[in-house]
Amino acid sequence: MSFFERLKTSAPAEWRAYTEHPFTNGLADGSLPETAFRHYLVQDYLFLIEFARAYALAVYKSPSLADMREAATGLSAILDVEMNLHVKLCGEWGLSASDLEQAPPAAEMLAYTRYVLDAGMRGDLLALKVALAPCVIGYAEIATRLASLRHADAATNAYRVWIDEYAGAPYQEVAANARAHMEQLADRYATPAREAELITIFKEATRLEADFWEMAWRAGK
Ligand SMILES: Cc1ncc(CN)c(N)n1
Structure with missing residues (x-):
């Protein structure tokens, strides 16, 4: 079983609550x-x-130049691609990028991002990549599932653009590369003695992802 499969099977309830949340x-x-x-x-x-x-x-924590390049590619995928989707969609409601930047941060957003940053500050690159895994790899899995559901009104679904972005080839490639790189790091740095610590990080980050959906879900009630 791959390292990522081991992480997922150690957190079945958390993974399900996240990837099958009613928001999705x-x-x-x-x-x-x-x-x-x-x-x-x-x-x-x-x-x-x-x-x-x-x-x-992750760039700073990278032991090798190849690890550094991988982290830099992930950074660029966020800054140069993923954030553009948000600016485009929010622009349709008259919100500019600077309106978004100035929005008051929700406790769930702060809790999740602080947890990941802290895991990375205290730990090595593998610990940081495990904390990032539910985010980058999880969205690829969620969007693939949603795209396969093929609801009758797919053509008129206002959220289709979101699903297509994360189910599309460029994001799927980012997620596949992140997964392959984490497997490689696990071969290099995961020892049986460390597995429990890494599972705890994965579980916690997955739980915080579900809390993020829940925060937004509540806003719609
Ligand atoms: C909360 C959250 N988790 C994951 C992703 C996908 N990068 C995202 N945009 N936002």
């Missing part, structure tokens, strides 16, 4: 209230700014 199903069938999606996107923009810092930390 609301995206798939278009039933998600717009207020929930809007709250999510604004907080996610702030989240991505903090995650860009986490990738910059």
Whole structure:
């Protein structure tokens, strides 16, 4: 079993609560209230700014030049690609990039990003990549599932653009590379003695991902 599969099978309830959260199903069938999606996107923009810092930390924590390049590619995927989706979608509601940057941060966004940054500051590159895994690899898995659901109204679903972005080849490639790199790091640095510590980090980050959906889901009620 791969390292990532071992992480997932050590946190089945957390992984399910995250990847099958009602928010995701609301995206798939278009039933998600717009207020929930809007709250999510604004907080996610702030989240991505903090995650860009986490990738910059990964550059600093990189033992080799190849690790550094991989982290720099992840950083660029956030700053140069993923954030543009948020700016585009929020622009349709009249929100500018600077409006997004100035939005008050939600406790769930702060808790999650601080947890990941702290795991990376205290630990090595592998610990940081494990903390980042639910984010980057999880969204690829979620979007692939949502895209395969093929609801009858797929063509008119306002959230189709979000699903297509994360189910599309460029994001799937980013996630596949992140996964392959984490497997490589695990071969180099994961020992049986460390496995429990790494599983704890993965579980906690996954739980914080589910809390992030829940925060936005509540905003739609
Ligand atoms: C909260 C969250 N988790 C994951 C992703 C995908 N990079 C995201 N944009 N936002």
